[in-house]
Amino acid sequence: MNEIAEKYLRQEALPMIFCPGCGDGTVLGAFLRAVDELKIGDQLALVGGIGCSGWMPVYVNVDTIHTLHGRAIPVAVGLKATRPDRKVVVFTGDGDAIGIGGNHFIHAARRNVDLTVIMINNAIYGMTGGQAAPTTPSGATTQTTPYGNPEDPFDACKLAEAAGATYVARWTAGHPRQLIKAFKEAIQHPGFAFIEVMTQCPVQAGRYIKGGLDAPEFLADIRKSVVTEAQAATMPPEELAGRTRIGLLHRSERPELTQRLAALNRGEKR
Amino acid sequence: MRGTFKIVIDAKWCKGCGLCLAECPKDVLQWSGARSAKGYNVPVQDETKVCTGCRLCELICPDQAIRVEGERQ
Numbered sequence: 001m002n003e004i005a006e007k008y009l010r011q012e013a014l015p016m017i018f019c020p021g022c023g024d025g026t027v028l029g030a031f032l033r034a035v036d037e038l039k040i041g042d043q044l045a046l047v048g049g050i051g052c053s054g055w056m057p058v059y060v061n062v063d064t065i066h067t068l069h070g071r072a073i074p075v076a077v078g079l080k081a082t083r084p085d086r087k088v089v090v091f092t093g094d095g096d097a098i099g100i101g102g103n104h105f106i107h108a109a110r111r112n113v114d115l116t117v118i119m120i121n122n123a124i125y126g127m128t129g130g131q132a133a134p135t136t137p138s139g140a141t142t143q144t145t146p147y148g149n150p151e152d153p154f155d156a157c158k159l160a161e162a163a164g165a166t167y168v169a170r171w172t173a174g175h176p177r178q179l180i181k182a183f184k185e186a187i188q189h190p191g192f193a194f195i196e197v198m199t200q201c202p203v204q205a206g207r208y209i210k211g212g213l214d215a216p217e218f219l220a221d222i223r224k225s226v227v228t229e230a231q232a233a234t235m236p237p238e239e240l241a242g243r244t245r246i247g248l249l250h251r252s253e254r255p256e257l258t259q260r261l262a263a264l265n266r267g268e269k270r
Numbered sequence: 271m272r273g274t275f276k277i278v279i280d281a282k283w284c285k286g287c288g289l290c291l292a293e294c295p296k297d298v299l300q301w302s303g304a305r306s307a308k309g310y311n312v313p314v315q316d317e318t319k320v321c322t323g324c325r326l327c328e329l330i331c332p333d334q335a336i337r338v339e340g341e342r343q
Contacts, residue, residue: 021287
């Protein structure tokens, strides 16, 4: 075990519940390295929803809330409103954030609350056995769509940007160094920061969508399916078709909710 | 190449997913073939190959089981 994990993880809670080859542990490792580089371990407060990704904050030895399904963001908003000195980070899954908690997600983005929301996107409901999620690709076979998914998936980053998030980035579990940088930027960003991380789920998405349980192969396929802005500039259009854009997708500045609330409490009219 | 590096894989936490083997640009890691107490095949460092200390295996390991010892000079 490396020094970062020894420093931040609850040793008595290990091993992590994640299946062999799951990307959640990689993302958590990148997050811990970002926290270590920023030296904000004592200011953190983590909130997790339900699902595999909801377990990620549980292993970190800081103040943690494990909430109801889809309700990680409203709990985090309440926490941030009462304790604005804390760096509140939400770990949520695709089903948790934009499926069951979709309404909470868009309204937190609209209010521009100073949160960092890390959405782990495995394109399926993994913990409950592989049901179709709002991010499952069209035509994919899952437990609940045995004849192929007839729906089109959400683009969570476009949704966040349209709803008013002021920092939006997308990376994959195969980009740990870029993730560390993005987490550092998002934590320091004063406003609603949203990071989507596309991960391999070798057991459920592997079994139903891909038809193989090999984690390294899955991760290699995810890497092939994405493209950065610099790569897209030099790529011919036929090669670019069907690829997902990764990198920093949107960044802007807007008044933040908890600061507005603090101004109201001081009696300042706006 | 500067510095020598030792890759320590903790058999207590390793789940044998093979991400570190796929990630290593120098193919320094290989399957040991031996089973850990939990029944997983834990990779080991191939001493005949040179580790450059990039720490990609440490970063990609989902179970934080890998530690790369040694500093770049």
